[in-house]
Structure formats: structure tokens, C-alpha cells
Amino acid sequence: MAPGNCTRVTGFIFWGITDSPKLQNILFVFFFAISFCTLVGNVWMIVLISVDSQHHSSMYFFLSNLSLFDVVSSPVIAPKVMLSSLVKSKDISFPGCVVQFFLFSFCGNNELCLLAVTAYDRFVAIYNPLLYNVIMSKRVCFQLVVGSSLCACVNATVHTCTEFNLSFGHSNVLNHFFCPCQEISCSDFRINKRVHFIFAAIETIGTILTILISYIYIIFAILRICSTAGRHKAFPTCASHPTVISILYGTLIFTYLRPSSGSSVDWEKMVAVFYTLVIPLLNPLIYSLRNKEVKGALRTTVYQKLVPQCM
Known part of the structure; x- marks a missing residue:
């Protein structure tokens, strides 16, 4: 559509994930359930790290901040998705869409x-443990x-x-459940895409390089440890962090680097559900299950709360 036919819209309409009433109730x-577990899991991590004196190191400080942003990110998308599943009205105002997109981004x-910062923290802890508390x-x-x-x-x-400095004239219907609206714009958004790509590339490449360089040094530092017991003690120190990185970056790479012609819109929605709603739930589970100190603190907390009640 020609730029002269473009107008400023006041809102958008989501198609949502499915039109089936039965599936909408299940969704x-x-x-x-995902939102509730995400909230409980991440709040529990924040409280546990704050209360337990053994978890006042920098690693757990970064972990608590990661949990804090997971708590914030989940309500950005989930309430609107749940509301759209219950009522026929699937519209969202233009300011609401802007706020939702900004907070999620x-x-x-x-x-x-934060994952890059945590990788650097693990590098300092293993490569230079004597000066760790100073650095x-x-x-x-x-x-x-x-x-x-x-x-x-x-x-x-x-x-x-770059996403919302556009005009929308021919349609305000989004075949999605949140606000990526650039593709339905009638404006020429090639410059917007380039700016978007440059800033995204700078951050992504910067964080990936920080993580890769940190873990290369970590691996060399661990291999230099003479005793087998020392190596086994060093590996669990950073075991959960690579798991979170692999899941997050693997999902992003699969989402943005695959051929666009080879996937359906419904499949793209399912992938979007994973990285918008499921990953914030997985983070506290991974850090809890793969970290001996966190599991020990959890057992201690449960024991202190339940045993006095049973006696």
C-alpha cells in the first residue's frame, strides 16, 4: 500500500493461538499453571537467596536478579493470552501494545x-579464586x-x-498472541529492520563472545587442576549456567535463523510460547535441580518448617 494510504491505528486485534473453544479452555x-509455577518458583528463589546467608555470593546475587526479571516478564504476556482464551474480545490498545512489547524486549x-555477566562471574571464581571476593x-x-x-x-x-514508528492502514489484525506488528505495516520499514538488526547483533554477539571466552578460560582452568576431586568440585560450580544458556540461545537461534519459508505460523506460535512463557519457568527449576547448594538450602528450609509442626 502506498504511504499516502496509511493511517495511525488506535489498537490491534490478536488472532490468538487457536479458535477452538475446547482448546482455548485447555490453553x-x-x-x-505455567504463570503460577513461574511466579512461585522465581519468588522462592529470590526469598531463599535473600534469607540464606550461604547464598550471599555474587553468583546468587545475579541469579536473584535473573529470577526477578523472570517474575516481571511472565505477567507481560500471560494475562492477555489467558484473557483472550476466555472472552471473544482479543483487542489491545496501541499504547498497551507498545508497553507490552517494550517490557518483553x-x-x-x-x-x-545477565547470563553473560554470570559467565564472567564463574570465570573469575574458577580462574582466580583467591581474588574472587576482591574482584x-x-x-x-x-x-x-x-x-x-x-x-x-x-x-x-x-x-x-523501530517497531511502532510505523503506519498501519490495510489491517490491524495480528496472527499472533502478542505484539510483533512490523509485518502488517504499510510503511517502508527496511531502514527500521536494519537499525533493529544492528542493535540486536551488537548485544547478541557481545553476550555470546563474553560467554564463550569465559567458558574457554574456565575449561582450561579446570583441566589444569591436578586432583580428580578438585575437578569434580569445580564442574558443579557452573553446571546449571550452561544449561540455561543452551536452552535460551538454542531457542533464539532456532526462531530467528531458520528459513522463514519452511515453517508455519502455528509452529512459530508454539515456539513463541516456549521462549515467552516456558523459559522463565525452567530457569529456577534448572538452577535448583543442578545446584547442590540450592538443593541443600531447600531441604533445610523444608525441614525447619515442617519438622516443628510434626513434633
Whole structure:
């Protein structure tokens, strides 16, 4: 459509995930269960790290911030999806769409930055353990978290501006369950795509390089440990972090680097459900199940709460 025929819309309409009433009821229960478990799991991680004195190291400080942003990101998408499953009205206002997209982009970008910061923290802990507390002081940890949030905010702002500084004339219907609306614009968004790509590439390449370089040094440091017991003690220190990285980056690579002609819209929605709703649920589970200190603290907490009640 010619630019002169474009207009400013006041809202968008979601097609949602499915039109089947039975499936919509099932999806409502599914999304409610995921959102509830995500909230409980991440809040539990934050409280456990805050209360237990054994978890006041920088690694757990970064982990608690990661859980905090998972708590924030889940309500950004899930409530609207659940509401669309219950009622026929699937519309969202233009400002609401902007806010939803910004918050989701901010939390996602911040998670990438925090994973890179945590990789650097594990590198310092294993490669230079004697100076670990000096290098990763409380002030440095706070600066790293603030810096991650600032980078995420800049990236999210750029993404949001390039996404919504457009005109929509021929349609305001989105065949999705949240707000990627660039493809239905009637404006020429080639420049917007380039700006979006440049900022996304800078952050993605920067975080991936930080993670790869940190783990290369970590592997060499572990291989230099003479005793087998020392190696077995070092590996669990960073065992859960690569798992989270593999799931998140694997999903992003599968989503954005696969051929666009080889997948259906419904399949894209299922993948989007995974990285918007399921990954925030998996993070506390992975860190809990693959970290001996967290599991030990959980058993201690449960024992302290339940045993006095049974006596």
C-alpha cells in the first residue's frame, strides 16, 4: 500500500493461538499453571537467596536478579493470552501494545546480559579464586547489574521505536498472541529492520563472545587442576549456567535463523510460547535441580518448617 494510504491505528486485534473453544479452555488452564509455577518458583528463589546467608555470593546475587526479571516478564504476556482464551474480545490498545512489547524486549535483553555477566562471574571464581571476593565486590556486582539493565533498556527502546514508528492502514489484525506488528505495516520499514538488526547483533554477539571466552578460560582452568576431586568440585560450580544458556540461545537461534519459508505460523506460535512463557519457568527449576547448594538450602528450609509442626 502506498504511504499516502496509511493511517495511525488506535489498537490491534490478536488472532490468538487457536479458535477452538475446547482448546482455548485447555490453553487457559495450561497458561495459568505455567504463570503460577513461574511466579512461585522465581519468588522462592529470590526469598531463599535473600534469607540464606550461604547464598550471599555474587553468583546468587545475579541469579536473584535473573529470577526477578523472570517474575516481571511472565505477567507481560500471560494475562492477555489467558484473557483472550476466555472472552471473544482479543483487542489491545496501541499504547498497551507498545508497553507490552517494550517490557518483553527489556526483560529478554536483560536476561541475555545477565547470563553473560554470570559467565564472567564463574570465570573469575574458577580462574582466580583467591581474588574472587576482591574482584567481584558488592559494588562491582551492583554496577554490572545496573549496566545490564541500561543496555537492555537502550536496546528495548530502539526495538520499540523501530517497531511502532510505523503506519498501519490495510489491517490491524495480528496472527499472533502478542505484539510483533512490523509485518502488517504499510510503511517502508527496511531502514527500521536494519537499525533493529544492528542493535540486536551488537548485544547478541557481545553476550555470546563474553560467554564463550569465559567458558574457554574456565575449561582450561579446570583441566589444569591436578586432583580428580578438585575437578569434580569445580564442574558443579557452573553446571546449571550452561544449561540455561543452551536452552535460551538454542531457542533464539532456532526462531530467528531458520528459513522463514519452511515453517508455519502455528509452529512459530508454539515456539513463541516456549521462549515467552516456558523459559522463565525452567530457569529456577534448572538452577535448583543442578545446584547442590540450592538443593541443600531447600531441604533445610523444608525441614525447619515442617519438622516443628510434626513434633
